[in-house]
Amino acid sequence: xxxxxxxxxxxxxxxxxxxxxxxxxxxxxxxxxxxxxxxxxxxxxxxxxxxxxxxxxxxxxxxxxxxxxxxxxxxxxxxxxxxxxxxxxxxxxxxxxxxxxxxxxxxxxxxxxxxxxxxxxxxxxxxxxxxxxxxxxxxxxxxxxxxxxxxxxxxxxxxxxxxxxxxxxxxxxxxxxxxxxxxxxxxxxxxxxxxxxxxxxxxxxxxxxxxxxxxxxxxxxxxxxxxxxxxxxxxxxxxxxxxxxxxxxxxxxxxxxxxxxxxxxxxxxxxxxxxxxxxxxx
Numbered sequence: 102x103x104x105x106x107x108x109x110x111x112x113x114x115x116x117x118x119x120x121x122x123x124x125x126x127x128x129x130x131x132x133x134x135x136x137x138x139x140x141x142x143x144x145x146x147x148x149x150x151x152x153x154x155x156x157x158x159x160x161x162x163x164x165x166x167x168x169x170x171x172x173x174x175x176x177x178x179x180x181x182x183x184x185x186x187x188x189x190x191x192x193x194x195x196x197x198x199x200x201x202x203x204x205x206x207x208x209x210x211x212x213x214x215x216x217x218x219x220x221x222x223x224x225x226x227x228x229x230x231x232x233x234x235x236x237x238x239x240x241x242x243x244x245x246x247x248x249x250x251x252x253x254x255x256x257x258x259x260x261x262x263x264x265x266x267x268x269x270x271x272x273x274x275x276x277x278x279x280x281x282x283x284x285x286x287x288x289x290x291x292x293x294x295x296x297x298x299x300x301x302x303x304x305x306x307x308x309x310x311x312x313x314x315x316x317x318x319x320x321x322x323x324x325x326x327x328x329x330x331x332x333x334x335x336x337x338x339x340x341x342x343x344x345x346x347x348x349x350x351x352x353x354x355x356x357x358x359x360x361x362x363x364x365x366x367x368x369x370x371x372x373x374x375x376x377x378x379x380x381x382x383x
Contacts, residue, residue: 317375
């Protein structure tokens with residue numbers, strides 16, 4: 102009688118345990134629901150749901166068991182850490198709101214190092230990271246535009262053009278776009294004006310040189326050329342002067358100083374070509 106009673110109790114217990122376990126199909130539905138809750142940030146709900154599968158592990162297929170074992174630690178970590186992670190993400194967002202993009206990027210890098218981000222937090226992280234990176238790019242573009250303007254104001258238009266061409270124009274703000282176009286126009290105009298002025302200066306210098314060439318050397322230059330043909334090492338004082346000239350040459354007369362008589366004596370007459378500077382004795 103006692104054995105029969107014990108058998109009935111054990112049978113009832115086994116039946117009770119079996120009735121609590123889910124079927125394979127039910128497990129599949131539950132796992133889908135749990136995964137959805139986890140992906141959508143309902144971590145506590147996912148934890149409550151996955152605990153209900155604890156009594157059904159023996160009824161799971163290998164694939165279901167693998168999914169169950171994958172989700173269990175992820176959900177537990179999300180429940181424990183999501184609050185901390187969101188606080189850190191909110192701080193990083195605050196830095197972005199203050200346009201402190203470099204600091205925000207550093208804060209986000211620390212978050213990615215310190216935590217394994219659950220899905221919802223990963224999405225938020227990615228959005229903030231994009232905001233920080235775009236902000237940094239915008240700051241760099243603003244700095245680059247200021248640099249170009251400084252170079253432009255310094256008058257180095259070729260360098261300004263080169264630096265302006267390096268700026269990525271794909272994501273300019275309206276203000277940056279206006280500044281870029283203004284610099285582009287101003288640099289082009291200034292460069293054209295400088296080139297025109299340089300061309301005019303070169304033309305004027307060429308004309309002056311041609312005019313000078315047509316005039317030939319000056320009278321004093323002709324006199325110096327004649328004196329330079331003499332060896333002056335003996336210390337004798339020489340002087341010369343142009344006594345006549347034509348359209349092609351100067352006629353120069355040279356004298357030497359006689360220290361005993363204190364008079365200048367004639368050395369000779371020389372001809373100096375106005376255009377070549379050649380000196381010949383007349």
